[in-house]
Amino acid sequence: MVRLLAAFGALLLALCLSPAFAAQDDVFVVPRVPVQASGESATAAKLAAQVQGRRRAVDILLRRLTVESDWVYLPRLVRGEPAEATGDPALGKAAISLSDSSMLGLESSFEVYSEKSSATTYRASITYRFKPDAVRRLLKNARLPYSETQMRKALVIPVLETDRGVYLWEANNPWMAAWRARPYLNELTPMTAPLGDVEDASTITAQQALSLNSARLGAMADRYNVSQVIVAHARLKQSGGQDQLTVKLINGFREVDAPPADVEIDPTLVGYQGGDAPTVGGGVRDIAPAGIGEVLAQAVFAESSGNFPALADRAIEGAIAKYASAWKSRTLIDHSHEGVLETTAFFESLADWTKIRAGLLATPLVGSVQVFALSPRGAEMRLRVFGDPQRLAVAMENYGVTFWTEDGRRWFLATPSRAGQLRGSSALRRVYSDGNYNREDPAAPRIDNAVEQLAPPTDDKIAQPQ
Known part of the structure; x- marks a missing residue:
C-alpha cells in the first residue's frame, strides 16, 4: 500500500x-496593436511606431487587469499624461508612473504583422507579449487588486441590424469583419468569431440567432467546441452625418453541467x-450562470459617418470591457x-x-x-x-x-x-x-x-x- x-x-x-x-499567460498578450509613425528615416519611423504601440499595449493591459474604479491610478500612456490620482493613503493605493524604458522592461517580446514602410513612414500591426511576474509586481507594489483569471472561451455571433435589413454571413456585414479583424482570445472574457463558411451559413441564420434558437446555437457551440455562445447584436442608425451603434452582448447558449x-x-x-x-x-454563495436571453453588456457608441471600422472597433472593446467588469470583480x-x-x-x-x-x-x-x-x-x-x-x-x-x-x-x-x-x-x-x-x-x-x-x-x- x-x-x-x-x-x-x-x-x-x-x-x-x-x-x-x-x-496560462494569455492575458499578458496584447495582440495586433495598429501603429503608424513618421520620422527622419525609415529606422526612426519604425522605432517611433514601436514605442507608440508599446504605450498603447500597456494601456490596454493595465486596464484589462484592473477594475475601472482604480483606473485613476493608471497613467494615460497614449496621451502622455500621468494618473489622475496621486494615491489613497487610507487604502494604501499608489499611482503608477511608467517611462518608456520601464515599459520596455515589462515587455518579453513582440511580433510584427502587415509591415509597410517608406523612406520616412512606417505602418504595421504589432503583438506585444509582457512578463507576467513583472506586471504582477507593478500592480502589487501599487496595492492595486487585479484579475488574470480567464473565463471559458465563448463563440460570438455578430449580427448587424440596419434600416435596410439584418446581416450575419453576408459579405457586406462590416460588424462581422470587425470581430474577425482582431483576436479577442487574450481578454479575461475570451471570445472568438466563427469562420463564416458554408457550414456556418447552413447551421444558423441571422434571424435564428436573434431569436436565440437553442438548437441552432447549440450546434454552433458543438462545432467550435465552446460551452457558451454570445449573440453580439449591433443596431446601426445613421442621421445627420453621424453613425450611432447600439451594441448588446446577449447570452444565447450556455452549457451547464446537469445536476447529479x-x-x-x-x-x-x-x-x-x-x-x-x-x-x-x-x-460561498452559489453563482448562477447567465440565463438565456440575458443581456451581458450594453453600450451606445457614435462616430462621424464614413469610418465604421473605427466605430466598430471601439464598440467591441467597450462592450467586452463592460462584460468583463463583473467577472473581474469576482476574481x-x-x-x-x-x-x-x-x-x-x-x-x-x-x-x-x-x-x-x-x-x-x-x-x-x-x-x-x-x-x-x-x-x-x-x-x-x-x-x-x-x-x-x-x-x-x-x-x-x-x-x-x-x-x-x-x-x-x-x-x-x-x-x-x-x-x-x-x-x-x-x-x-x-x-x-x-x-x-x-x-x-x-x-x-x-x-x-x-x-x-x-x-x-x-x-x-x-x-x-x-
Whole structure:
C-alpha cells in the first residue's frame, strides 16, 4: 500500500509540475496593436511606431487587469499624461508612473504583422507579449487588486441590424469583419468569431440567432467546441452625418453541467494529519450562470459617418470591457488580504486529482498549497489564498472544479459530479463535525502520510520545497 501511494504521489507531482499545468499567460498578450509613425528615416519611423504601440499595449493591459474604479491610478500612456490620482493613503493605493524604458522592461517580446514602410513612414500591426511576474509586481507594489483569471472561451455571433435589413454571413456585414479583424482570445472574457463558411451559413441564420434558437446555437457551440455562445447584436442608425451603434452582448447558449442525483455518499476517503493553522471563514454563495436571453453588456457608441471600422472597433472593446467588469470583480487578487484555508480534496481517479491540482496551480488566487496527507481517493491540504475565498470558488469553477464549505471553517474540492454527491450529506457533516476531522468516527479511514508542497510558478510566491 505504501509503495502504491508513493508511486501515485510521484506520478502526480511529475504531471502537475510540468509546463502543461503552468498558469496560462494569455492575458499578458496584447495582440495586433495598429501603429503608424513618421520620422527622419525609415529606422526612426519604425522605432517611433514601436514605442507608440508599446504605450498603447500597456494601456490596454493595465486596464484589462484592473477594475475601472482604480483606473485613476493608471497613467494615460497614449496621451502622455500621468494618473489622475496621486494615491489613497487610507487604502494604501499608489499611482503608477511608467517611462518608456520601464515599459520596455515589462515587455518579453513582440511580433510584427502587415509591415509597410517608406523612406520616412512606417505602418504595421504589432503583438506585444509582457512578463507576467513583472506586471504582477507593478500592480502589487501599487496595492492595486487585479484579475488574470480567464473565463471559458465563448463563440460570438455578430449580427448587424440596419434600416435596410439584418446581416450575419453576408459579405457586406462590416460588424462581422470587425470581430474577425482582431483576436479577442487574450481578454479575461475570451471570445472568438466563427469562420463564416458554408457550414456556418447552413447551421444558423441571422434571424435564428436573434431569436436565440437553442438548437441552432447549440450546434454552433458543438462545432467550435465552446460551452457558451454570445449573440453580439449591433443596431446601426445613421442621421445627420453621424453613425450611432447600439451594441448588446446577449447570452444565447450556455452549457451547464446537469445536476447529479442526490445520492448519500460516505466521504471517508481521507484523514487530516497536521497541526493547527489560522483559518479564513466566510461562506460561498452559489453563482448562477447567465440565463438565456440575458443581456451581458450594453453600450451606445457614435462616430462621424464614413469610418465604421473605427466605430466598430471601439464598440467591441467597450462592450467586452463592460462584460468583463463583473467577472473581474469576482476574481480579483488582493494581496493586502490573505489567509490559510484548511481544505480536503475528494477524487476517484488520478485524472480527477490531476484536474484539481492543475486548477490550483493555474489560479493566481492561490499563493501556495501544502499537502499533508494523500491517498488514492483524497488529500488533506492547506491553501494560502489571496482575498475572499468566494473568488477562489469562482476561479476553480472555471477550471471544472467545485470549491465549497459547509460551515465556513473547513473547505472542500472535488469535480462537480463528486461535489454534488457530497454537499450537504450527513456523512460529510459527521466526519467533519465543527470544522475538524473526527478520528473517532468508525467510518474514518487510516491514511498514510505523503507530505508535499506545491507552489505556482511565479517568483514572488513560496518556493518549491528543498
